[in-house]
Amino acid sequence: MSLRHPRTLWAFAAGAVAALVAFTLPALSRTDKAEPPAARAVAPRGTLQPDEQATIDLFKRLSPSVVHITTLAAQRDFFSLNVQQVPRGTGTGFVWDTAGHVVTNFHVIQGGSAARVTLADQSTWDAKLVGAFPDRDLAVLKIDAPADKLPPIPLGSSKDLQVGQRVLAIGNPFGLDQTLTTGVVSALNREIESFNNRSIRGVVQTDAAINPGNSGGPLLDSAGRLIGVNTQIASPSGASAGIGFAIPADEVNRIVPKLIRDGRIVRPSLGITAGPPGLTRALRLPPGVTIIETQRGSPAARAELQPFRRGRDGGIVLGDVITEVDGQAVADLDDVLTVLESRQTGDTVTLTLWNAGKTRQQRMRLAEGGS
Numbered sequence: 169m170s171l172r173h174p175r176t177l178w179a180f181a182a183g184a185v186a187a188l189v190a191f192t193l194p195a196l197s198r199t200d201k202a203e204p205p206a207a208r209a210v211a212p213r214g215t216l217q218p219d220e221q222a223t224i225d226l227f228k229r230l231s232p233s234v235v236h237i238t239t240l241a242a243q244r245d246f247f248s249l250n251v252q253q254v255p256r257g258t259g260t261g262f263v264w265d266t267a268g269h270v271v272t273n274f275h276v277i278q279g280g281s282a283a284r285v286t287l288a289d290q291s292t293w294d295a296k297l298v299g300a301f302p303d304r305d306l307a308v309l310k311i312d313a314p315a316d317k318l319p320p321i322p323l324g325s326s327k328d329l330q331v332g333q334r335v336l337a338i339g340n341p342f343g344l345d346q347t348l349t350t351g352v353v354s355a356l357n358r359e360i361e362s363f364n365n366r367s368i369r370g371v372v373q374t375d376a377a378i379n380p381g382n383s384g385g386p387l388l389d390s391a392g393r394l395i396g397v398n399t400q401i402a403s404p405s406g407a408s409a410g411i412g413f414a415i416p417a418d419e420v421n422r423i424v425p426k427l428i429r430d431g432r433i434v435r436p437s438l439g440i441t442a443g444p445p446g447l448t449r450a451l452r453l454p455p456g457v458t459i460i461e462t463q464r465g466s467p468a469a470r471a472e473l474q475p476f477r478r479g480r481d482g483g484i485v486l487g488d489v490i491t492e493v494d495g496q497a498v499a500d501l502d503d504v505l506t507v508l509e510s511r512q513t514g515d516t517v518t519l520t521l522w523n524a525g526k527t528r529q530q531r532m533r534l535a536e537g538g539s
Contacts, residue, residue: 226336226392227348232288233263233321234338234385236345237272237295237309239280260339260385261285262394264308264424266315271424272384273399274300274307275363285311287318288346299427303366303509304415305399308427321386324393326372326416329353337376337398337412339385351376351410360400360413367502371413372396378412387414394420422510435505436513437537439466440490442501443476451484454522455499456491467532474523491527492520508534 216224237259259276263269270285277283283295293311300307333353341347355373362368374387378398387396396414403409426433443458459475462468476487490498493507494517511517513536521528 222390223336223348223350226388226390227338230321230386230388230392231338231346231348233319234288234346235261235263235270236286236340237261237270237276237384238284238286239277240282240284258340258343258381259383260381260398261309262321262384262386263318264428265320266318268311268313268318269298269424269428270295270309270311271397271420272307272309273397274302274305275399276384277307277309278302278363283309285309286345287313289317291317299431301423301427301433302364303362303433303505304368304419304423305362306397306415306420306423306427308424322391322393323421324389324391324395324417326370326395326418329356329372329389329395331355334390335374335376335395336388336390337374337378337382337385338388339378339382339398341377341379341381343381347382349377354411358413367506368399368415369506370416370419371399372416374412374414375410376412377410382412393417396420433509434513434536436508436511436515436534437466438504438508438519438532439463439468439535439537440473441475442504445500447476448489451486453489454491455497456489456522457498457501457504459488459490466537467535471530471532473519473521473530486524489522490519491522494518495520 239257239259257276257280259272261270261272261276264271277297277300283297284292285295286292291313293313295309295311298308298310331353335351335353337349339347351374353372354375357369358371358373359367359369360371372387372395376387378401382398385398386394387398389395395417397420398412398414400413401409402411402413423433439462440459441461441463443460447453447458448456459468459473461475462473474487477485479485490504492498493504496507498504498507511534513534516531516533519530519532521530
């Protein structure tokens with residue numbers, strides 16, 4: 169067997185390339201370009217379904233009432249030592265009235281040194297804090313925008329909501345302005361924990377997608393009325409998992425006017441110091457609030473409520489346990505505070521008290537204070 173000479177191999181390779189080029193050249197050198205296929209005809213859409221048109225109209229009507237909130241934090245420049253405001257977070261709010269009051273969640277503005285509100289027309293306004301109530305995760309801001317830029321959101325009621333009722337949420341999830349999601353009322357009377365460990369009761373649960381940035385935005389019914397303020401989600405991933413919660417509109421309508429007027433919620437007081445929950449369990453007492461101190465001059469002191477105390481032998485002398493307020497059972501101090509939030513200073517309430525196996529009722533007039 170003989171080996172081919174390198175020149176022979178080169179000649180063979182050159183011939184093969186020439187043949188390949190000759191085969192492909194006709195296709196590469198064609199000048200008669202074919203016309204592209206004609207675009208397909210667009211099928212006529214027809215009229216929108218009534219529910220689609222209703223959703224579109226609702227969004228167009230109400231989106232101008234929804235605002236974008238940017239919270240700011242003071243930061244000192246490392247080199248110049250100048251203090252400047254830098255963005256800290258974003259959230260959603262909505263116009264409460266033409267005076268410039270904007271409602272949002274407390275946690276949206278918590279920890280910020282300032283805030284700015286961007287309206288639907290993209291104008292931005294410096295906001296000042298009017299008042300906040302962390303127990304219900306609500307806050308009110310105020311901007312000095314013209315009244316014609318401030319369409320108030322229509323107010324509805326949450327007391328007559330039904331599971332399965334259609335709802336819509338408008339907000340700014342992940343900083344994306346004016347986002348609409350839809351769903352239904354999934355459940356009612358849920359209980360969630362606020363950011364200061366107080367319970368928020370009567371919460372509306374919805375499957376309308378709520379994501380970070382939606383907080384403080386409105387939950388609307390199909391008539392376009394406010395029925396809740398979106399506040400939290402239940403999600404292992406931190407994004408929408410179809411379980412969102414909204415503070416009910418009736419609670420919002422009770423709290424916001426007080427924040428606008430007073431800047432805070434002034435809760436009437438019984439004038440007691442409550443014992444820890446462990447005391448109730450350790451002494452096998454009925455569910456309620458154990459009184460371990462009455463404040464001097466308070467309604468509780470004037471009514472001579474009996475606190476738990478240590479006896480001379482070191483043992484515990486039983487005192488009064490509040491089991492009901494105005495006929496409503498209370499299992500802990502949080503229950504009592506929730507009842508008192510719906511009363512005014514000067515109102516008279518009736519306490520049901522348990523002491524050493526005996527039950528009695530005591531009327532007292534509420535004073536201004538904390539608990």
